[in-house]
Amino acid sequence: MTGVASVIAARKAAGSGALIGYLPAGFPDLRTSIEAAVAIAENGVDVIELGLPYSDPVMDGSVIQAATLQALNAGFRIRDGLDAVAEITSRVNVPVLVMTYWNPVVQYGVDRFADELLAAGGAGLITPDLIPDEARDWLAASERTGLDRVFLAAPSSTDARLAQAVASSRGFVYAVSTMGITGARSDVDSAAKTLVARLRAVGATSTCVGLGISTPEQVREVLQYADGAIVGSALVKALSDGGVPAVAATAARLATGCTLS
């Protein structure tokens, strides 16, 4: 079992489940993004999902779009993201998965990126616009390096595609809670629960739910049926509004959703 999967399993065994927190590298600047990632790890986040800003983020809503665009306009480079992974993993004992759209990895070189991510202490990749069918190079590089690879599963996916996502993923499978993009929502879609059950039926042992989760109550609700809850926009908004202290407080509040009630 890899680091990410064992962290999630340990949290599950303790009775609740894992909290996965997303923040983009380079927002509001590289230094602050590193401090923010360390802060959420120190305040109850079990796995960090570090996003690499990209010019055309089709899976992201307005909050994350604005943050990543600001990072790019300030000169963010892919190399900076790898440096951030190295510093975060040297300071906190929390696995760091990199969330990235596919073209930056292609241009960096899939093997080179995998090697440098491994050297930086990274745990693997979450790839929102790469389906297993197109992932031959990444499957090979992740086999070679032992890095985790997290593919997405959607409510609209057929059972055959869910089985493929489960078989191809390592660390966890990212269950998309709703047909939509990132961003806080008042309710977590009931489709999420059905999707997690369908994933388990085709063999998933580690399933985390993302999209639209922004409160401790929603975290608690999701962890009743899933192994982990992924929060993104709510953390990014807190960082944007109140800096590192605010994002740390938000993480701590979200983590109360992981305690047994």
Add this chain to the structure above:
Amino acid sequence: MALRDEQGPYFGEYGGRFVPESLIAALDELDAAYRAAKVDPTFQAELAELHATYTGRPSIITEVPRFAEHAGGARVILKREDLNHTGSHKINNVLGQALLAKRLGKTRLIAETGAGQHGVATATAAALFGMECVVYMGEVDTERQALNVARMRLLGSEVIPVTAGSRTLKDAINEALRDWVANVDSTHYLLGTVAGPHPFPVMVRDFHKIIGEEARQQVLDLTGRLPDAVTACVGGGSNAMGIFHAFLDDPEVALFGYEAAGEGAETPRHAATITKGRPGVLHGARSYMLQNEDGQTVESHSISAGLDYPGVGPEHAWLADIGRARYLPVTDDEAMSAMRLLARTEGIIPAIESAHALAGTLELGRVLGPDSVILVNLSGRGDKDMETAGKYFDILDTAALTADHVDDGARGDTA
């Protein structure tokens, strides 16, 4: 296998589906529906009837001898897609996809648009079929193409200015993809070019290949032989694929795609994707694209909003690599000169997009010589470009313009 038989999802190393998993079911559904429709005589008859009674097909060809005097005396023949309803080739694809959407039980169409031509065509089809329609258009483009915004609204569509990213066509595509992910049950994304995830590149090409099929026969009837060369402008590449396709397996026919070189392919301000870009993944497919070292998409620039796109369809990328078609850059100034030349020698005002193909043809004719025959896809008419052309040539009545129009507009008569 004949080159015409390529059906995707890959063209060599290009194409594929680089999209969120949430869209795969919709793409599979669309692919299945399209493959069924392709062999369904009822669908084909319905589309043919629409083209005959609504689009105005077949479009004619026009030989342009006075223009050709400037092209080394080659025989130059225009395929008149500018005479289609809504003023460009875009309607061919829009009617096909709208019919498919109806078959799939979708009640809502969404589209991206740059110049507004594809948005207008989609709004037209939505009105014709009684469907809801939302068009995403970069805020920069809604400002420079205000009349097309008004046309879409008059046709009953909602136009949403996109304020994300660079606020141009590429961001409008991103926003349409986001809408589609969230509304895929009710909504068909009517993508307007031969790019995007499979099956769009193949399907859009097939809805446009009627251009080349008609023109091939029309040129044979007129001249008794095939043309020596076929030319078209290339942004995303739909009109070029449409006219090239019928000729792919005629090795004696050379194919030339003209990309927008903006202020020059050697400057940073151009949209010459194959000439200056390199392979990458953008908007769901692997193809050539304009990007920086990190794989971040770079903004393109062209006087023609319809060619102002940093990507290109994957089949063009493949045709370029295997050498079946050549892709060459044409600057803003060259295109504008060709636009005026055709207007003054033949009484036809082309779209600035199509003027890129005309400019390339002037050069090509001088190389091929007076015995040659060149078929040009005149993909659209220039009415929509009158404000741009009026400013460029300084032929607008300046008293009728606001002060800021005059300030950013008068570039002088450079030809």
